[in-house]
Amino acid sequence: xxxxxxxxxxxxxxxLHELKQLYQPVAxxxxxNMGPQHPSTHGVLNFLLxxxxxxxxxxxxxxxxxHRGIEKIGEAVEYNGFVPFTDRxxxxxxxxxxQGFAMAVEKLASIQVPERAEYLRVIATELNRIASHLxxxxxxxxDIGAFTPFVxxxxxxxxxxxxxxxxCGARLTYNYIRIGGVAFDCGKELAEKIVKWxxxxxxxxxxxxxxxxxxxxxxQRLANVSPISAEExxxxxxxxxxxxxxxxxxxxxRDVPYSVYSKFDFKIPVGKGFRGTVGDCYDRFVLxxxxxxxxxxxxxxxxxxxxxxxxxxxxxxxxKPPKGEAIARVESARGELFYYVVSDGSSKPLRVKIRxxxxxxxxxxxxxxxxxxxxxxxxxxxSLDVVAPEVDR
Amino acid sequence: MWYLANYLEKNYAVSINGQESxxxxxxxxxxxxxxVMLGFxxxxxxxxxxxxxxxxxxxxxxxxxxxxxxxxxxQFVADGLKLIMKxxxxxxxxxxxxxxxAPYFVFAGMLGTFVVLPFGANIVAANMDVGIFxxxxxxxxxxxxxxxxxWASNSKWxxxxxxxxxxxxxxYEIPLALSILVVVLLSGSLSTQGxxxxxGGLPWDWFIFHSPFAFIxxxxxxxxxLAEGNRTPxxxxxxxxxxxxxxxxxxxGFRFVVFFFAEWANLWIMSAIAVICFLGGWRxxxxxxxxxTSSWGIILLGLAIFMVKTLALVVVVIQLRWTLPRLRxxxxxxxxxxxxxxxxxxxxxxxxxxxxxxxxxSMIGLVLRVVVFAGAFMLLAYYIYRIRFNYMIDRDNxxxxxxxxxxxxxxxxx
Amino acid sequence: MSSSTxxxxxxxxxxxxxxxxxxxxxxxxxxxxxxxxxxxxxWPDKIEKPLEETLPERTRGILEVETRICTGCLACQKACPIxxxxxxxxxxxxxxxxxxxxxxxxxxxxMYCGLCVDACPTGAIRHTxxxxxxxxxxxxxxxxxxxxxxxxxxxxxxDPQPELRARGSIGKNVLERNLKSKN
Numbered sequence: 006x007x008x009x010x011x012x013x014x015x016x017x018x019x020x021l022h023e024l025k026q027l028y029q030p031v032a033x034x035x036x037x038n039m040g041p042q043h044p045s046t047h048g049v050l051n052f053l054l055x056x057x058x059x060x061x062x063x064x065x066x067x068x069x070x071x072h073r074g075i076e077k078i079g080e081a082v083e084y085n086g087f088v089p090f091t092d093r094x095x096x097x098x099x100x101x102x103x104q105g106f107a108m109a110v111e112k113l114a115s116i117q118v119p120e121r122a123e124y125l126r127v128i129a130t131e132l133n134r135i136a137s138h139l140x141x142x143x144x145x146x147x148d149i150g151a152f153t154p155f156v157x158x159x160x161x162x163x164x165x166x167x168x169x170x171x172x173c174g175a176r177l178t179y180n181y182i183r184i185g186g187v188a189f190d191c192g193k194e195l196a197e198k199i200v201k202w203x204x205x206x207x208x209x210x211x212x213x214x215x216x217x218x219x220x221x222x223x224x225q226r227l228a229n230v231s232p233i234s235a236e237e238x239x240x241x242x243x244x245x246x247x248x249x250x251x252x253x254x255x256x257x258x259r260d261v262p263y264s265v266y267s268k269f270d271f272k273i274p275v276g277k278g279f280r281g282t283v284g285d286c287y288d289r290f291v292l293x294x295x296x297x298x299x300x301x302x303x304x305x306x307x308x309x310x311x312x313x314x315x316x317x318x319x320x321x322x323x324x325k326p327p328k329g330e331a332i333a334r335v336e337s338a339r340g341e342l343f344y345y346v347v348s349d350g351s352s353k354p355l356r357v358k359i360r361x362x363x364x365x366x367x368x369x370x371x372x373x374x375x376x377x378x379x380x381x382x383x384x385x386x387x388s389l390d391v392v393a394p395e396v397d398r
Numbered sequence: 399m400w401y402l403a404n405y406l407e408k409n410y411a412v413s414i415n416g417q418e419s420x421x422x423x424x425x426x427x428x429x430x431x432x433x434v435m436l437g438f439x440x441x442x443x444x445x446x447x448x449x450x451x452x453x454x455x456x457x458x459x460x461x462x463x464x465x466x467x468x469x470x471x472x473q474f475v476a477d478g479l480k481l482i483m484k485x486x487x488x489x490x491x492x493x494x495x496x497x498x499x500a501p502y503f504v505f506a507g508m509l510g511t512f513v514v515l516p517f518g519a520n521i522v523a524a525n526m527d528v529g530i531f532x533x534x535x536x537x538x539x540x541x542x543x544x545x546x547x548x549w550a551s552n553s554k555w556x557x558x559x560x561x562x563x564x565x566x567x568x569x570y571e572i573p574l575a576l577s578i579l580v581v582v583l584l585s586g587s588l589s590t591q592g593x594x595x596x597x598g599g600l601p602w603d604w605f606i607f608h609s610p611f612a613f614i615x616x617x618x619x620x621x622x623x624l625a626e627g628n629r630t631p632x633x634x635x636x637x638x639x640x641x642x643x644x645x646x647x648x649x650x651g652f653r654f655v656v657f658f659f660a661e662w663a664n665l666w667i668m669s670a671i672a673v674i675c676f677l678g679g680w681r682x683x684x685x686x687x688x689x690x691t692s693s694w695g696i697i698l699l700g701l702a703i704f705m706v707k708t709l710a711l712v713v714v715v716i717q718l719r720w721t722l723p724r725l726r727x728x729x730x731x732x733x734x735x736x737x738x739x740x741x742x743x744x745x746x747x748x749x750x751x752x753x754x755x756x757x758x759x760s761m762i763g764l765v766l767r768v769v770v771f772a773g774a775f776m777l778l779a780y781y782i783y784r785i786r787f788n789y790m791i792d793r794d795n796x797x798x799x800x801x802x803x804x805x806x807x808x809x810x811x812x
Numbered sequence: 813m814s815s816s817t818x819x820x821x822x823x824x825x826x827x828x829x830x831x832x833x834x835x836x837x838x839x840x841x842x843x844x845x846x847x848x849x850x851x852x853x854x855w856p857d858k859i860e861k862p863l864e865e866t867l868p869e870r871t872r873g874i875l876e877v878e879t880r881i882c883t884g885c886l887a888c889q890k891a892c893p894i895x896x897x898x899x900x901x902x903x904x905x906x907x908x909x910x911x912x913x914x915x916x917x918x919x920x921x922x923m924y925c926g927l928c929v930d931a932c933p934t935g936a937i938r939h940t941x942x943x944x945x946x947x948x949x950x951x952x953x954x955x956x957x958x959x960x961x962x963x964x965x966x967x968x969x970x971d972p973q974p975e976l977r978a979r980g981s982i983g984k985n986v987l988e989r990n991l992k993s994k995n
Binding site (some may be wrong): 085089153160171173188215 | 827851872891892923925927930931
Binding site (some may be wrong): 453455456457458459460461464717718720721722736737780781784785786787788789792796802803804805806807808812 | 819827828835836837838839840841842843844845846847848849850851852853854858859
């Protein structure tokens, strides 16, 4: 017993020594592990903080705790069989992940997707985007210490989940957007239900603003905290809301139109420094709320103008695309989601590469964390909307 | 309880070896009242934890605990039993003695204040001359306990929590004491019973409505008390999203219960002091101080009034916790030193000037008090209007979407 | 509560006003929720109908197999990306007729993607709305739709349509039997 204890302490000292060799804390600095089991790391992330107490000198992100080798799995399963795995890339916005892969394979096999299926894809992804932003903003509010907004947003997300369940049978991992179309049709009743939900939801966004967004404590906690300039954002390869919050007007839905997005009238909100500097945490928070409102607009238009027709193109049971490679880019809730699929002519892909927004968002944290407080680091992680499985895949 | 001891001493003198021994009676009465206070504090802490969870549940569109006992009322008993039966873990490398003793400092600091807290016209353990002063000084024991617990845990997160708590409580003692000084000025007494006696039963005879300055002083007191009790938005010492659980990260079992017992008992203490100092205490309308001890009925009525006012404040504190986000450390300091401390000085000066210019008993004093009261009432009316607005904005859409009525009274269970 | 260093007097009072008013607004929102209907239900005991019956038609719960119309084509087994389904087809030594000797679905492995349901030509394999099957023994989650020793003759499209059992009843039986027998 005693010897085991001594060995344990020796090992601890050795580990500490190694860490100190690696990060070289000077006097008054200490190394603190934040995560992988920590309430505000949104899953299993690990940050090694070099801090003097409250003020951070450096926060080094350690990734890889949730690596499941999804890209490698892609080489072992058939094209259709890989779609459910893309659900697991980003469990909060699984629709976009489905769509990206489906689009890449459709390009490879030159499959023409029916128009109604494209509309259904837009409806599903926009609903999913709202749900994802709800979690992002709610979790961010919880990191700042307000628990109620989080639960209120999850409540709204519950309605989205119910709608999704009615649409495609699953609440989280949908496997809805298949290669060549979508799996299920959306009936008239369901379309009405979605509209009713939007009618209920839009005033709830205002209520959320009254509850937390305009709250002075919340504003002071986030405004002017770790602003990311447009140059920084681009050089760190940020995508999606994080990029737009820094003032860069770039959205795949509008600038590289795919699906039927070009038929809808919607704005791309850009960070303007709503209560502080451009690109600070508060901008990223407000930008997501604005995007939620825009998504509601797109949903209304799509549901009103949805054409009748097929929902699935004629696709062979076993898809064997010709030799070649294809890329597809979609605007997921966390920004540009990039798929690269190589085919060797067989029924299984030769290579699938996924590039997701959370990974680059993780990489900027070390840069942002210099000189902020521990409470700010939590806000930064929350505002960048890092989803752990998407980081590691 | 001192009245009781005096009464007993006069009528039933106990003699040991032929010598009259008053101290024995005092000792027995002191122990008895200590037990009563402990019983009250633990019952209140338990019920407060239940009420807090129910209110939090309903605010978050959930139901809250509803399984154990009627309405889930005995949930705190079940939780307490569960926690007491848990293993008492002491982390490797912790300072065992300090780690063990820390919760009791917190506990003693909280329970000590109950000595001078009055509940009714003569229901008080000890009517000390320096009651308020005693409260302010004994609550400083809490910070000792929290720092000890944070440091002795041998965990960095705990230490952050302990140090934050030290910074916070030491800073907020100042605006807290200064805002109470306003009341001391008005009443001319440091004793809790004296402060209550100086007020009246009707709302405009309370100190809070004496002048706009006293009104602000009440809010300064309230904010500082929130910070003293580590309640949101000042729960930095145990900020669960930053420091895991702050100073009580490493605690488990009974010691953990003691920390949380103290936190919920503190709810009563801070609300009761606010009621004593600003909201008229146990004073019954239209009944003078001399008459208020005349019959048991009036005493009990005063007790009920005191309880209702305190519990209303407790609900507000609970609701605040589930509304507001948390401040950052530097903002917490800013708020204290740049807003509350200057504010409380202004309040003291303003109240002093007001007292010199306008006599409490004069007609104009009464009119001004009624005016301040009317202003506060308007604020309350606006608040109720906003509540109704929030309710109405979703009512029809909700019914259209789910087919169910949105109305759901707070007590109803599924 | 602003942390900026040069604070004007106007800004100072504006901060106080903002903080007070926004807190009041937030409290009005939270207080109104004391009178509004909660979103949660008290599963599993305090609800009107079992949840399985209220879930939408397309809900993908555990898989069940209507063996009366299973053709034994193994399409579902091939479609499954993670080998959840294992089917053994055997041949009767005397009559040379094929029969299904095993049809196991590992509910612990299944990820409810629904690809097998799409692949099935007759709709024999289908999702139920059952979702509650927590157990302390992983063996309980191996759902055998063909018992050991049972010989199920595959369904041929030209056969007369047999009477089908209600959706969910087969899966429920198998699950309940599993939970009872192997605890």
